[in-house]
Amino acid sequence: MKNIEVPALARVEGEGGLFIGLQDGKAVEIRLDIYEPPRFFEGFLTGRFLQEVPDITARICGICPVAYQMSSAFALENALGIKIHPQVRALRRLMYCGEYIESHALHIYMLQAPDLLGKESALELAAVAPDVVKNALRLKKIGNQLLKTIGGRSVHPVSVCIGGFYRWADKAKLQALLPDLEWGLQAALDTLKWSVTLPYPDLEIDYEFVALHHADEYAVIEGEILSSKGISLSTAEYESRYLEKHVRHSNALHGYTVDGGTYLVGPLARLNLNHEQLLPIARKAMEEANIQLPLKNPYKSLIARAVELVQAYEEAIELVKNYSPEGTSAVELKLKAGEGTGATEAPRGLLYHRYQIDDGGLVQFAKITPPTAQNLPRIEADLFELAPKIVSLPEAEATLTAEHLVRAYDPCISCATHFLKLKVEEK
Amino acid sequence: MTTVAVIGIGQSFRGDDAAGLEAIRLWESQFPETAHRSEVRVEASELPGLSLLDKLEDVDAAILVDAVQSLKEPGKIHILGESDLMSFASDSKSAHGWGVAETLRMMHLTQEKNPKILLIGIEVSQTEIGAAISQTVQAKLPEVCKIIQQTVLETLFA
Numbered sequence: 368m369k370n371i372e373v374p375a376l377a378r379v380e381g382e383g384g385l386f387i388g389l390q391d392g393k394a395v396e397i398r399l400d401i402y403e404p405p406r407f408f409e410g411f412l413t414g415r416f417l418q419e420v421p422d423i424t425a426r427i428c429g430i431c432p433v434a435y436q437m438s439s440a441f442a443l444e445n446a447l448g449i450k451i452h453p454q455v456r457a458l459r460r461l462m463y464c465g466e467y468i469e470s471h472a473l474h475i476y477m478l479q480a481p482d483l484l485g486k487e488s489a490l491e492l493a494a495v496a497p498d499v500v501k502n503a504l505r506l507k508k509i510g511n512q513l514l515k516t517i518g519g520r521s522v523h524p525v526s527v528c529i530g531g532f533y534r535w536a537d538k539a540k541l542q543a544l545l546p547d548l549e550w551g552l553q554a555a556l557d558t559l560k561w562s563v564t565l566p567y568p569d570l571e572i573d574y575e576f577v578a579l580h581h582a583d584e585y586a587v588i589e590g591e592i593l594s595s596k597g598i599s600l601s602t603a604e605y606e607s608r609y610l611e612k613h614v615r616h617s618n619a620l621h622g623y624t625v626d627g628g629t630y631l632v633g634p635l636a637r638l639n640l641n642h643e644q645l646l647p648i649a650r651k652a653m654e655e656a657n658i659q660l661p662l663k664n665p666y667k668s669l670i671a672r673a674v675e676l677v678q679a680y681e682e683a684i685e686l687v688k689n690y691s692p693e694g695t696s697a698v699e700l701k702l703k704a705g706e707g708t709g710a711t712e713a714p715r716g717l718l719y720h721r722y723q724i725d726d727g728g729l730v731q732f733a734k735i736t737p738p739t740a741q742n743l744p745r746i747e748a749d750l751f752e753l754a755p756k757i758v759s760l761p762e763a764e765a766t767l768t769a770e771h772l773v774r775a776y777d778p779c780i781s782c783a784t785h786f787l788k789l790k791v792e793e794k
Numbered sequence: 795m796t797t798v799a800v801i802g803i804g805q806s807f808r809g810d811d812a813a814g815l816e817a818i819r820l821w822e823s824q825f826p827e828t829a830h831r832s833e834v835r836v837e838a839s840e841l842p843g844l845s846l847l848d849k850l851e852d853v854d855a856a857i858l859v860d861a862v863q864s865l866k867e868p869g870k871i872h873i874l875g876e877s878d879l880m881s882f883a884s885d886s887k888s889a890h891g892w893g894v895a896e897t898l899r900m901m902h903l904t905q906e907k908n909p910k911i912l913l914i915g916i917e918v919s920q921t922e923i924g925a926a927i928s929q930t931v932q933a934k935l936p937e938v939c940k941i942i943q944q945t946v947l948e949t950l951f952a
Contacts, residue, residue, distance in 0.1 A: 406923070426807070429841050473844065490896065493903040501904045508848050522845055 371757075371766050385773060387750060394754030397747050399773065401617040412733040417443045417724055418700075421527045424720075424735070428779055429522050430473065433466040433514065434713030435735075436527040437588055438720040443529045445602075446707025446724050447700060454692050455531040456588070461541075461690070462517045462524070463587050463711070464683040468510025468551065469521075470714035471634075471672040471679070474777045475558060476503030479669050482771040483565040506554050506676070509547045513683060516540050531697030541687045548687065552680040555673070556652050562673040563656045567666040568768055570753055574663060574745070575628060576636035577609070579712050585644040585678055586637075587712045593640055594630065595661075602710045605719050611736060622741030629745045632716030632738045633776065634671035635662050646685070649678040665749055666775045672714075702728040713738050715777050739778045746776055798949050799835045799853040799909070800942060803860040803894070806840065809925035810868070810918035813935070814859040815840070816927060817916065821939040828946055846897050850909055855949045858894065858913040859942060861921070861931075868919035869934040871941065876911040910949075914941055 371387035382403040388396030408427055412420060424439045425432035437459060444451060451459075476499070477489040486492045493500040511521035517536040518524020526532050574595070581590035592600045592609075600608060609630075611620040624630055639661040645653065653674050662671060704726040710719045716738030723732040753772055757765040802818035804811045815838050822829040822836055829836050835853065839846045850856050862872055879895050894913065901908055916938060919928040 477844070490899055490903065493900060497903055500900075504844065504847065504904060507844065511845065511848065521848075522841055 371762070371769055373766060373770050383778075385750075385769060387754060387769060389754075389758060392758050394751055394758070397750045397754070398616045399743055399747055399750075401619045401743070403618060405618050409733040409735055412722075412730050415730050417446075417722070417728045417730060418529055420722070420730065420733075421529070422523075422525060425523050425525075425527075427735075427737075430470050430779065431466055431713045431715065431718075432523045433462050433518070433527075434711055434718050436524070437463065437711045438709045438713075438718045438735075439722070440527055440529055440709070441588070441711065442707045442709030442720040442722050443724070444707065445709060446705040446722055447529070447703060448705070449530055449698055449700070451531055451698065452694070452696075454690075455696065457686055457690065458517065458532060458536060458692075459527070459588055461683060461686040462514065462527070464679045464686065465510045465513030465517065467587075467675055467679040467714055468513065468683070469507045470510075470777075471676045472503055472507035472510065474714075475562070475669055475672050475676070476500065476506075478777065479771075479774055480565075482767070482774060483567065483666075483669070502554055502557075506551055506558070509544070509551045510679075512544060512547065513541075516544060528697055530700055531695075533696065535692035535696045536690075538690055538692065541690055545684065545687055548680060548684045552648070552677065552684060555676040555680045556648075559652050559656055559670075559673040559677055562670045563658065565669070567664060567669075568753075568756075568771070570665065570749070570756070570772075571663045572665060572749055572752055574635070575624070575630040576639050576661070577630045577632050577741075578636040578640045578717060579710060580640055581644065583644070585641050585646070585682075589711075592710060592717065595636075595640060602708045602719070605708065605710060605736075606721070609719075609736070609741070611740060617743065619743055620736075620740045621744045622736065623744060629748050630741065631745050632741050633668060634675055634714075634716075635665070635668045636716065637712060638662065638671040638674055645674070645678055646681045648681045649674055652677050665772060668775050668777075672777075700728070702726060715739060715779055716742060737779065739776075742776055742778065746773055746778065795833050796854045796950055796952065797833045797835070797852070798946055799837060799849060799856045800829070800946060801837045801839050801846070801849050801856060801858050803839045803846065803858055808923055809921045810916070810928055810931045811861045811921045812927055813861045813916040813918065813931050813938075816932075817859045817914075817935050817938045817942065820935050821942045824939055825943045828943060831950070833950060834946065843893075843897055844900075846894070847901055847904075850897075850901055850911075851905065853909045855910040855912070857942065857945055857949065858911065859938065860894065860913060860915055861918045862915035863918050863921075866917045868917050868928065869930045870917040871934065871938060872913075872915035872917065873941070874913040874915060879911065879913055912945060912949075914938060914945065 373385040384400040386398045420439045421436040424435035515521040518526045576595040579586035579590035580593035706723045708721045719736040721734040802814040804814040806812045
């Protein structure tokens with residue numbers, strides 16, 4: 368077989384290509400070429416008033432805008448020493464449930480399932496299994512409705528502010544979503560049962576998993592940064608171990624640990640590290656599906672997403688039932704100079720923000736480390752491990768298996784190509 | 795009574811790509827007595843894929859207002875029926891790279907009741923990230939508003 372080359376990856380967010388260089392039946396070069404142009408978000412956050420940051424960072428991604436809002440809000444609240452109201456915290460978790468629902472339903476059914484079912488696209492899947500796709504669309508839509516009810520818009524919501532929310536979400540409107548959420552929980556349970564029956568390619572990787580961890584809840588918006596190597600750091604300590612570097616073939620930075628290793632963030636990492644914190648229905652469903660942890664097959668991140676889809680619906684129902692806003696929806700800001708970090712679990716994995724602000728609340732420095740940037744080197748390393756298994760396959764099948772592996776990560780290339788330092792050398 | 799969705803499609807930070815969004819805002823402000831009728835739903839869609847699909851539910855007709863690029867002179871107004879739109883299918887395998895045509899295909903495959911579709915397109919001049927709408931396209935928006943108004947009334951009282 369010649370080299371494996373996919374000039375433009377399909378069913379991923381953003382623009383990138385894949386190159387696997389083969390020599391004597393062995394992979395000698397693997398590149399996930401990220402040619403989507405960088406967007407310099409960190410650059411144009413500088414000089415902005417802190418209250419603008421959640422709405423600007425939300426624009427980094429149309430699939431996970433809440434993640435960007437939440438990480439930035441928590442980071443800037445930490446910079447100001449603000450403690451948010453418990454009801455604000457609950458409403459932020461509920462908003463995040465909406466994002467997990469719409470993002471996971473989209474990835475499971477529209478982006479990865481076609482690979483596992485031998486279909487070219489979700490359209491081809493819909494042609495042979497319209498009811499499956501109808502249910503998927505409804506599952507996703509409920510997540511978007513939840514986002515719209517809390518955030519005013521189903522994409523790029525506008526309600527989150529530093530200190531809380533601009534206004535409380537309407538209680539009656541949230542409760543009106545309960546029948547749909549109950550339907551969604553059942554559909555998510557069916558999704559989980561179905562997910563374990565799919566024919567996943569055989570690949571086991573000995574990953575270092577990294578995710579937020581919280582003793583009392585399935586960590587999404589708060590917690591320590593836990594590694595499966597047993598290393599636990601506070602959010603403020605994140606950059607002491609997790610770094611980024613430039614590589615020649617990518618407009619996205621590549622994440623690595625301080626000792627030069629790769630690590631995995633995302634649903635597999637979360638489930639493997641935090642399964643004991645799952646809510647009762649999700650945990651029971653996982654046990655009944657006989658899912659053996661740790662899951663080490665990257666293709667099976669679909670199963671982890673299916674577990675989290677159940678968890679998100681279950682938690683959303685609980686949070687809606689208990690929602691009782693009182694008082695003001697945001698604490699008053701007392702501006703001061705400072706620095707703050709925030710980390711939350713975007714659907715694709717850990718999303719870290721750090722900001723420095725001056726005493727007028729203007730951003731002096733911004734750093735954003737998205738999950739896909741952390742996973743890119745891991746994807747390339749996975750492809751090296753996959754290569755010996757596919758070199759003897761027909762070229763089309765080998766290419767599809769490699770492309771499927773990239774898609775299983777649900778990489779958000781648009782998010783990852785966020786910053787490029789330009790060094791000009793004059794001779 | 796016929797129900798109508800008037801949907802502006804585009805990205806607000808990409809120059810003339812925002813023409814559809816701006817056009818429906820202008821139409822809504824100029825013709826509030828039509829835009830605010832109970833049978834009319836006005837929506838903005840910054841993502842033309844699956845989120846547009848949700849907006850096509852539960853209406854008899856949908857009037858899409860979108861920026862188009864067909865190498866004609868900037869500002870040219872196109873009126874396209876659904877069959878015209880289907881011929882623009884990009885055959886994209888991505889659920890993210892979907893345009894209007896793929897969304898309409900998915901609508902036919904998954905929805906039992908499909909609205910009648912009409913697209914009012916505005917030929918773009920430039921779609922750079924961070925750019926404002928070009929003067930050429932901006933100057934055409936009042937004419938687009940009149941076409942939206944006429945089309946909505948014709949649809950409502952057909």
